[in-house]
Amino acid sequence: MSTLTYEYEPKTLSPQATKLRDMLVSYMKIVSRRLPDDVSKKLVELSKIEVDPLQELVYSTMKENQMLAEKLKRPSCQDTGVVQFFLKVGSNFPLLAELNDILTDTVVQVTKEAPLRHNAVQTFDEFNTGLNIGKGVPNIITEIDGDSDKLDMYVYLAGGGCSLPGIAKVLMPGEGYEGIVRFVMDQMTSYGINACPPLLVGIGVANSVEMAAMNSKLALMRRVDSVSPNANAAKMERLFEDGINYIGLGPQGLGGKKSVMGVNIVNTARHPSTIGVGLSLGCWSHRRGRIILDKDLNYELPLNKGVEL
Amino acid sequence: MREFHLKTPIKDEDIADIRIGDIVYLDGIIVTCRDVAHRRVVEEKRPLPVDVRGKAILHAGPIVRQKEDGSYEMVAVGPTTSSRMEKFEEQFVKETGVKLIVGKGGMGPGTERACKNYKALHLVYPAGNAVYAATKVERIIDAQWKDLGMPETLWVNQVRDFGPLIVSIDTNGDNLFEKNKVEFNRRKEEKIKEISKQVSFIK
Numbered sequence A: 001m002s003t004l005t006y007e008y009e010p011k012t013l014s015p016q017a018t019k020l021r022d023m024l025v026s027y028m029k030i031v032s033r034r035l036p037d038d039v040s041k042k043l044v045e046l047s048k049i050e051v052d053p054l055q056e057l058v059y060s061t062m063k064e065n066q067m068l069a070e071k072l073k074r075p076s077c078q079d080t081g082v083v084q085f086f087l088k089v090g091s092n093f094p095l096l097a098e099l100n101d102i103l104t105d106t107v108v109q110v111t112k113e114a115p116l117r118h119n120a121v122q123t124f125d126e127f128n129t130g131l132n133i134g135k136g137v138p139n140i141i142t143e144i145d146g147d148s149d150k151l152d153m154y155v156y157l158a159g160g161g162c163s164l165p166g167i168a169k170v171l172m173p174g175e176g177y178e179g180i181v182r183f184v185m186d187q188m189t190s191y192g193i194n195a196c197p198p199l200l201v202g203i204g205v206a207n208s209v210e211m212a213a214m215n216s217k218l219a220l221m222r223r224v225d226s227v228s229p230n231a232n233a234a235k236m237e238r239l240f241e242d243g244i245n246y247i248g249l250g251p252q253g254l255g256g257k258k259s260v261m262g263v264n265i266v267n268t269a270r271h272p273s274t275i276g277v278g279l280s281l282g283c284w285s286h287r288r289g290r291i292i293l294d295k296d297l298n299y300e301l302p303l304n305k306g307v308e309l
Numbered sequence B: 001m002r003e004f005h006l007k008t009p010i011k012d013e014d015i016a017d018i019r020i021g022d023i024v025y026l027d028g029i030i031v032t033c034r035d036v037a038h039r040r041v042v043e044e045k046r047p048l049p050v051d052v053r054g055k056a057i058l059h060a061g062p063i064v065r066q067k068e069d070g071s072y073e074m075v076a077v078g079p080t081t082s083s084r085m086e087k088f089e090e091q092f093v094k095e096t097g098v099k100l101i102v103g104k105g106g107m108g109p110g111t112e113r114a115c116k117n118y119k120a121l122h123l124v125y126p127a128g129n130a131v132y133a134a135t136k137v138e139r140i141i142d143a144q145w146k147d148l149g150m151p152e153t154l155w156v157n158q159v160r161d162f163g164p165l166i167v168s169i170d171t172n173g174d175n176l177f178e179k180n181k182v183e184f185n186r187r188k189e190e191k192i193k194e195i196s197k198q199v200s201f202i203k
């Protein structure tokens, strides 16, 4: 039996920070059981197309499950992932200095209350912390948004099944965008099939491996039906969407008419000698939330119409 | 797509006619059993502390809540990727006599051999539907190897109407996912050619 334990000393939070933490705990409980509006809408659309008995059975199970999760107030999928936060925060947001502590404590609290699964395993020492936090977990990825006083944050519960297919690589320019095509398509029929389709496919293009990987994850934060502002990238999104759908993974990879909820590409500039490409997948249970807060902690939840904290 | 209702203990003849693509609902005992438990049985040669002969295992790491009286409640349970257990499954079935292996996605040649030689089925539960599955768990009757943490503990569940379980490997060793994959790969190659022609953005 493992005797290793993870020490967590909660920091004393200011009253406003405590208020924010409590709001986020409430919101994350909702995120763990209720899919964002764009995803729910897409799943309804797909269920109307997948009408063979087996596919229909899977889609009706999914619908029933989401209703039960809401009714019983439980996480809709048992794999509540490693919690990831992607934030854009202005230097004048009053709680900037306390943000890391707030988010870490949010995860500890929500893990007890939701409850979320204990998914933080300390690497090399190889033990589960039992708190759902660990070294570098939750993942907190911060972008500074000038001198604004707002916080715009995504929270994502990244399950193991859909994290497993993640891959990134640097191609030579000679391989071109054609190289990206094979890179993405091959992963669909090998790993994608086990990532609980219908999938949200995130593709990142950049100069290097970590930038491409990060872009691909940020692509999963975009709505399922969103379109890249770049015309060529938008064209590639469309080609991939048609192409991957044509493979016909169907729900759970059991075969069907469709494979994806959407394909999103996020691109940044590259080095003349490299094309970095990354791929991240989101499963049908794409538990992504977004909260926008002003300096007084007035909030908006653009992905969850009608939800109040 | 035919529908079957099975009850543990399951005998060879109960599953002899069930084929890939059929649907099964289960009454009886299903035990969660995943990566480390398989490794312990197969590599470390430790006996599984739960008798699963004629019963079912579930590749899953659930969320379980301990109630005030010390008993456990299944909050959410659903399968994890079965292929991670492929390396161990043939030996595992041989050692334990388990009849149903429930998980997510396909498994490989070792499991095909096990299903054929020792008369077992691999089935998939549509993953992500963890609350639905949890409501089919009547009671958690035992928990073993708790040192592995919540996801990896062997949770022994008494279930009713647990399903839908879609048969992915049958007792002939036929494999639904491998069959599908051949077609998926053919279509994929077709599309790679087509898309590649339209993305020559570097001129």
Ligand code: SF4
Pocket: A077, A078, A079, A080, A158, A159, A160, A161, A162, A194, A195, A196, A283, A284, A285, B078, B079, B080, B127, B128, B129
């Ligand atoms: S891939 Fe998604 S839906 Fe499937 S088990 Fe993992 S978290 Fe749940």
